[in-house]
Amino acid sequence: MTPATGTEDRNRTAGSRVEQNDDFTVFERHLDALYRSALRLTRKPEDAEDLVQETYLRAFRYRKRFTPGTNEKAWLFTIMTNVFRNKLRQRPPIQESIDEPSNDAYIYQQLEREGLPLHLMTPEQLIVERGFGNEVRRALEELPVPMRMVVILVDVEDFSYKEVAKILGIKIGTVMSRLHRGRRSLQKKLWEYSGRQPQAAAIGGGVS
């Protein structure tokens, strides 16, 4: 990380700087966040634990590179996503595909084709009460890694597009397109996991 250049920072003595960097409790605060994201990335509790441990080990060893007062959560996620990508590179590549519908209202269209009165339902009723809720984590875990990472960082961890771009070392436009594609694919997976068959369009485009 780049060193801070603010006057406040320069006025601080070297000693207090080291002390501040040595306070590791600020990093522990983000353990649940790192773990739940690690779980979505690795899909297995034991692998998630390994990933989080390696992340904290590196964070501790490189803690002096962290600029106090900057976003420590983003810093930890930068480390974790890098460690994760390195681990993936060491394994035989897995073919990941994305099954992405061509618009953003897939679930609505499917329900409409089942003849449901959509105007009487809130999105929560549609999604949760119709059994999509339980399958969210599974659906997310099946997204290809690049899209999964962006959806996790934006939707679960609440990072801005700019922060995600910095964490993953990609352009903001890439963040947006991966997010868009990831969300479309997620809708389709949720629909399928809720035990339904895709409904063919009434007129054209469908296969019967």
Added chain:
Amino acid sequence: MNCNECGDQLNAFVDRELTAGELGEVQRHLDDCPPCLQIFELQAGLKRLVRKECCQDEAPARLRAWVRKLPTEERRV
């Protein structure tokens, strides 16, 4: 703003990534366009759902204990 333009901005709108001006334009379109409003509600609902479901997982106590001990253990090395 037409429906296509609204659709292009909807993800950024849901994620609160638009400027005040852009936000107002999307909001005005949604106020007058029930189909786009419905897509917005679906997107916003899915986002809330993903967050809620994923936030149920907490780090195991064993891992938390390991992280707490890490500074002491590492300094000993």
